[in-house]
Amino acid sequence: MINFRSLRVRMVVFLVALLGLVQITEFALTNSASYSEARGKIEDEFSVGERVFARVLRQNSERLSQAAGVLAADFAFREAVATGDTGTLESALENQGARINAKAVLYIDLKGQVIADTLGPGAAPHPFELPQLIAQARTQGGASTIDLLHHQALQLIAVPVKAPVTIGWIVVCFPLDLVLAQDLKQLTGLDVSFARESGGQWHLFATTLPATADAAVQSLLPDYAQALGTRALQMPDGQQQLRLVQLGSQAHIVAVLQRPIASAMAGFRTLRNTLLVLGFLSLAFSIAGSVMIALSITRPIERLLAAVKRIRGGDYAQRVEIARNDEIGALANGLDHMRTGIAEREQRILKLAYEDPLTQLPNRSQFAQALEQGIVRARQSRELLAIMVMDLDRFKYVNDSLGHGVGDHVLREVGARLRRMQGESGCVARLGGDEFALLVPASTIDSVIAVAKRIIAALEIPIVYEGQPLDVGTSIGIAMFPTHGENSETLVRNADIAMYVAKRSRTGWAVYEKNYDTSQQEHLSLLGELRHAVEHNELRLHYQPKVDLTSATVSACEALLRWDHPRRGVVPPAAFIPFAEHTGYIKVLTRWVLEEAVRQIAQWRGEGMELQVSVNISARDLLNRDLPDMIGALLAEHRVPASLLCLEITESGFMEDPANAITVLEQLAKVGLQLSIDDYGTGYSSLSYLMRLPAKEMKIDRSFVSRVSGNASLTSIVSSTIELGHRLGMKVVAEGVEDSAGYALLRDLGCDTAQGYYMSPPLPPADFTAWMKGRLPGNRVTDPMPPGPSPRSAPAQSVYPAVAAVPCRK
């Protein structure tokens, strides 16, 4: 199938059509010119032949006239004529006629009487049948004609007999015969036929034509004789050109001159055939030439096209090379430059896309690819493949306190150390931030753990920056292929989970276990459900009273978040708060909690119960610079004094980003909010930060308080912590007070406030109100009495056995 859109085909078709047109036109013109020339030549030749014919006839006639003249002038002949003896005369005529090969000779006297006739000897004198011949001879001194005499077509010559004046006429008759016709044919080159008419019938009586042609010519004569001139005649052996020439004064004797056109056209045919052959040859050459030209143009274009296709397909290896000095060569050269340019740029883009510019380690994308490949390889070789995900402990602190330059230096150094430890087939990548990942081909999980330990050890060596040692540790999560996942996504996620476990457990490393994943899986579905919970009011705030140890009164409580899940029942905060923090949803939760708490404060105030409510604030919340304004607006909306709202922040909360946290906390303090340091003693909080915090309260972690009675070292920690808090100007709250011994001890140690199941578990607002009213009318604990359930609060406690079993978070 020819594609007419193809440049080559279009060029070839155009050139061939053009050349073909030219050839055809040229042939047509030449053919027509040579044809008309040939026809003209035939006409010319024919005319020449005809003129020659006429001239020969005339000359013949003149020659005969002269011969007749000589005859008539012969004295003896005249003498014989003068004798008046017919016999003598006839014999003389016959004798003279024989001398000049005459067919017949007649003597006619001045009266026009035939006196003697060699064809009819002895006849009586009778008038001459052709008096006009004599009349013409009389006026012109002689005459000749061609006419019928004695039923024969004859050339007749009449000359006077003079003695010395004209005394009579002799008429000499010569035949029109084959001899004459052949003579004429020889001289004119035309076929000559003589024909005569008698009684309406034409008869061809002498002809040079072959016998077969006679009939054809003869059949034409009746029509043709009507109009003398040139005619064409189709003869059995081809077309002939004919001309009828009248002989004599009357039209009953004609000469037919003819020649075959074919023979005259033979030269033309040869020329035409030569032209045709030449035309076809030159057309063939033109076609071949145009195809070659088209190919010479389109072939390099096709090569260029192929090169473009290669480049499009990402194959930059092959050079685009067409050694030509024309535009195509230049185009090929340009394309080659483009090829190298694209290749370089692609290399650069790939580097940008797959390499971390800071550490020059592969980035997350390349790690994903390497992981995919590693999985394929491991699957084939049935080996294990370990994926380690790690991040740096305290990196944020370094970055924030010492600047990004130092952070970058740390990352570069960590990258360098990891690279040094990278095995032959392994891969080290920086996933982003302070998060790194390693791919370790391994035979056993123990060897992987060994690698993890070596990494931890390597990173424990302080990184020196401008002479200062920086201490960064790491937590590594390990997931194994195929044990912990078949695909890269699962493996990375599981390693990530393991890393969080390691971080939380401060073990340095953790190998993924299935049960890590369940909580993680729950988290995923939790997000949607949590959103649903907020929107459908499934969240509740429970309140746990804070008992003033000196006065035994309750002037404050802590709001604790509960989720009454329609299917799961009560979901503990530990199951969704870390997740909410992780996803950023904590912001919504915090706002909800704050709104609910402020609303509750306002409600209690309306009921005449002025209580300070503590709300736990996530470390993430402290990064939210809008928080102070939002709280201010809430308080204003519910007309609640800021002093009734207390925000509890864990040590680790602000240690992640102390500078920012302190800024926000200071703003909150400025508004008049109470700030409390939660879970004190569990983190790594620096005392200098503690000093700088605008907090008015410190809560000792339950891990110290719940077992404090009877434990000397815990007692001294608690005692000195209380001392520290008081020295820093803060009130000290003990959490997790579970028995009367503890309660008494804390009061003795000078602790300001106690909170715990010993007094009350967290209660829903209504129960909390009831507890307040029933347990302590006037809000007062009169004595360090065992805080057993009051008659009215007992049902409340028994209603929430599950709640009581769940340790309060934060």
Place this chain on the structure above:
Amino acid sequence: MNDRPTMLWPAVALVCLPGWALAADLSVRVQSAAGIPLEDAIVYAVPNVPARAAQGAKYVIDQINRTFVPRVNVVQSGTAVSFPNSDNIRHSVYSFSPAKKFALKLYAGRLTDPVLFDRSGLVVLGCNIHDVMVAWLMVVDTPYFAHSDRVGIALLARLPSGDYTLHTWHAPMTEDQERSEPLHVDAGAAGVTHTVHIDVPVDPTPVSVPPP
């Protein structure tokens, strides 16, 4: 050309006079059919009573510059005509006319014998070797004959009274074409003029055959 015949007039007259006491002159005006006067026509009157033939009469037709001189002649029968040759070439005079057939072999000078013309009739003379030479000799049986002059008048003098046949001829008419008419001459009438109209054919020019 007319000199010689005029010179002969006295001789003829002398011959005629003794036989006729009463005579009249007749002027014949010769004209063509169109009325144009014809010169050198021969007019002669033949009396119904036969006249005596001329005896011993002589006549000369010379050949000068390949021309018979004179070209047109009339003699009474019985006249001997001599054909001297004044050219320095030879001539061969002949006649095939029925009135007198003769042929003089090639000759030069004046050495030939005269030819006697004893029968009346027109004799056409030619030269056998010079076809262009032609002369006419009218032989008449009467002494009364004359040539018309430049104005076409031929004078037949002293015609005795009587009946005649008047013949008028002009070259190159044939004998048959000669005009003849009866004529009565009355001696008393003086200065009679008779007018004759004749049709003179043109002498055919030398042979030349036109193309067919």
